[in-house]
Amino acid sequence: MDRIRIRGGQALRGRIAIGGSKNAALPLMAASLLTGETLSLANLPHLADIATMANLLAELGVQVGMNGDAPGGHSGRVFDLTAGDPGDKIAPYDLVRRMRASVLVLGPLLARWGEARVSLPGGCAIGTRPVDLHLDGLRPLGAEIELEEGYIHARAPGGLVGGHILFPSVSVGATENLLMAAVLAKGETQIANAAREPEVADLARCLVAMGAEIEGIGTDTLRIQGAEELHGANYQVIPDRIEAGTYAVAAAITGGDLALDGADFETMDALADILGRSGAEVTKIDGGVQVRQGARAILGVDVMTEPFPGFPTDMQAQIMTLMAVSEGASMITESIFENRFMHVPELCRMGADINVHGASAIVRGVARLSGAELMATDLRASVSLILAGLAAEGETIVNRVYHLDRGYERIEEKLTGCGAVIERLQD
Ligand code: UD1
Numbered sequence: 164m165d166r167i168r169i170r171g172g173q174a175l176r177g178r179i180a181i182g183g184s185k186n187a188a189l190p191l192m193a194a195s196l197l198t199g200e201t202l203s204l205a206n207l208p209h210l211a212d213i214a215t216m217a218n219l220l221a222e223l224g225v226q227v228g229m230n231g232d233a234p235g236g237h238s239g240r241v242f243d244l245t246a247g248d249p250g251d252k253i254a255p256y257d258l259v260r261r262m263r264a265s266v267l268v269l270g271p272l273l274a275r276w277g278e279a280r281v282s283l284p285g286g287c288a289i290g291t292r293p294v295d296l297h298l299d300g301l302r303p304l305g306a307e308i309e310l311e312e313g314y315i316h317a318r319a320p321g322g323l324v325g326g327h328i329l330f331p332s333v334s335v336g337a338t339e340n341l342l343m344a345a346v347l348a349k350g351e352t353q354i355a356n357a358a359r360e361p362e363v364a365d366l367a368r369c370l371v372a373m374g375a376e377i378e379g380i381g382t383d384t385l386r387i388q389g390a391e392e393l394h395g396a397n398y399q400v401i402p403d404r405i406e407a408g409t410y411a412v413a414a415a416i417t418g419g420d421l422a423l424d425g426a427d428f429e430t431m432d433a434l435a436d437i438l439g440r441s442g443a444e445v446t447k448i449d450g451g452v453q454v455r456q457g458a459r460a461i462l463g464v465d466v467m468t469e470p471f472p473g474f475p476t477d478m479q480a481q482i483m484t485l486m487a488v489s490e491g492a493s494m495i496t497e498s499i500f501e502n503r504f505m506h507v508p509e510l511c512r513m514g515a516d517i518n519v520h521g522a523s524a525i526v527r528g529v530a531r532l533s534g535a536e537l538m539a540t541d542l543r544a545s546v547s548l549i550l551a552g553l554a555a556e557g558e559t560i561v562n563r564v565y566h567l568d569r570g571y572e573r574i575e576e577k578l579t580g581c582g583a584v585i586e587r588l589q590d
Contacts, residue, residue: 167561167575169552170584171534175419177581181407181426181451182208182572183400186477187362189264190339191369191400192216195225195244196271197347198373200395203230207240207400211569212262217242219258219265223249223272245395249276256282256313262569263336266294266315270340273306273317274347281315296337300328304341304348325350325389333358333470338385339366345387346375354385360471361430365401372396404430405477406571407452409546411435412481413578414454415443415461416488416554421581426452433474437482440464441489463491463528468499480506480547487515488554489528496523506544509537513551513559534559542570549574553583560588 183206193216195202207213217227228243252272259265259282272279284294294315298308301317303326308317325348328341338358343366345352357363359381367380373396376388407426414421415438428435428447435445435452441464444455463486468476476499486493487510497503504524507517513535516527534557539545545567552559561567564587567574575585 164562164590165564166588166590167549167564167567168586168588169534169549169559169561171552171555171557171559173417173553173582173584175413175417175421175553175578175581175583178422178424179410179577179581180424181402181410182206184208184362184365184403185210185212185570186335186405187365188213188400189216190267190343190362190366191398192220192242192244193267193271194343194366194369194373195220196223196246196249196268197275197343198393198395199246201243201245202373202395203241203243203397205241205397205399207242208403208572209240210572211565212264215258215262216264219254219268220244222258223252223254223268252276252279254279254281259284266297267336267340267343269297269315269317270301270342270344273301273319274323274344277320277322278318279315283310283313283315296330296332296334297340300330300337300341301344303328304344304352323348325352325387327353328355330354330356332356335360335363338363342367342370342377342385342387346370346377346390346393348389350389352387352389354387355383357383357385358470359383361401361404369396369398372398401430402427405475407431408434408475408478409481409550409571410577411438411443411445411452411454412478412485412550413553415441415456416485416550418456418458419581420453420455420457422448422451422453424451428452433472434478434482437464437466437474441485461485461489461528463489463493463526465494467496470499476500476503477543479503480543481550483507483517483524483526484510484547484550484554486526486528487517487551488530488532489526491528493526493528494523495526498522505540506547509544509548510551512537513555531556533557536560537562539563539566542566546571546574549585553578553585
């Protein structure tokens with residue numbers, strides 16, 4: 164299994180190209196199931212999760228054509244996705260268990276073919292992560308749903324019909340599944356308490372490009388007029404705000420100065436606010452975002468994760484690592500997922516002073532972390548250990564980096580280009 168070795172202490176300076184958003188790309192790929200015409204998606208990142216979704220779609224009868232790379236390596240791929248007859252319409256356990264987002268094929272399969280069998284998902288080990296909101300959302304559209312032998316079996320023999328859904332709590336995936344179901348349901352659907360994440364808005368815009376009628380994009384109330392059928396489209400995935408945010412923290416924690424090319428400042432408000440209050444300078448520049456820390460002290464700031472536009476849970480582990488070396492203390496509260504503090508024991512092994520009380524962690528800043536051998540547990544926890552290693556004294560080895568490869572494209576290459584001493588060790 165690959166490991167990553169880092170020699171810490173270098174201030175990162177230079178430019179990093181931000182790739183397409185993984186979390187936007189996955190539902191967009193699933194949307195290809197809604198039409199028999201070709202959906203061409205550009206700016207797809209080259210990541211394990213994208214390959215998993217491509218394999219799942221291929222299993223469901225979608226032809227996946229790779230239509231060239233953008234210049235400069237494998238970033239910015241173009242996929243042409245053309246859905247055929249999905250046959251048994253089964254998303255098998257073996258593929259779904261690798262990635263929770265696989266459940267996103269449920270809405271489009273059911274809407275177009277009136278039936279779907281999707282394995283109950285696995286994914287990151289961060290809490291129970293049920294799919295009840297997805298299923299309870301589909302029922303008002305006429306779906307009959309049963310759980311059988313680890314599979315969700317959904318049917319709508321006469322097709323889905325429009326309905327009103329009020330989500331009891333905000334879910335990105337459930338909003339996306341419902342949106343994809345509603346665009347082919349008969350009549351009007353209203354989704355209240357919808358997730359407002361930029362990735363949801365990106366899906367909605369792509370569906371509109373495919374012929375769907377959606378009002379309220381980017382708000383918590385979506386109104387959809389169902390269409391008989393959708394058509395193909397060419398669509399470009401938005402930049403990855405979490406990848407950009409992670410490199411923003413890398414600049415801050417190393418006392419560096421990075422230009423994040425392609426990053427979208429508008430989707431990074433909550434993080435920019437926290438970084439700004441902790442002493443970094445985060446500015447919008449032409450075509451990206453600049454983050455400068457330099458010799459300024461890192462100050463402790465309290466952070467609470469919330470649905471967008473609040474501070475993203477996918478940046479919680481990274482910001483905690485920054486707070487671990489701040490001057491002062493910080494309370495970090497995780498309000499989205501339970502059990503998302505698995506990076507804490509590893510950071511403590513590097514000398515961090517962090518105490519978890521329920522959903523909050525009290526982080527008392529220490530002057531420096533020291534390098535150690537560490538174990539990655541989930542995607543964002545892994546990258547927080549990389550950030551810790553960049554700031555630490557001495558050598559850090561991060562094991563089980565396959566988690567990292569689910570969400571960060573060529574991370575060693577991008578960091579090395581800015582002065583980090585980091586390499587992948589292949590066993
Ligand atoms: C998406 C992101 C993930 C991010 C999360 C929250 C993708 C592929 N993944 O995950 O990176 O961390 O949003 O921003 O886009 N919940 C239920 N029942 C459900 C669905 C969710 O109780 O049916 C709970 C979850 O356990 C969690 C909360 O709702 O506590 C939010 O989860 P959700 O927004 O659905 O996350 P995902 O869409 O899985």
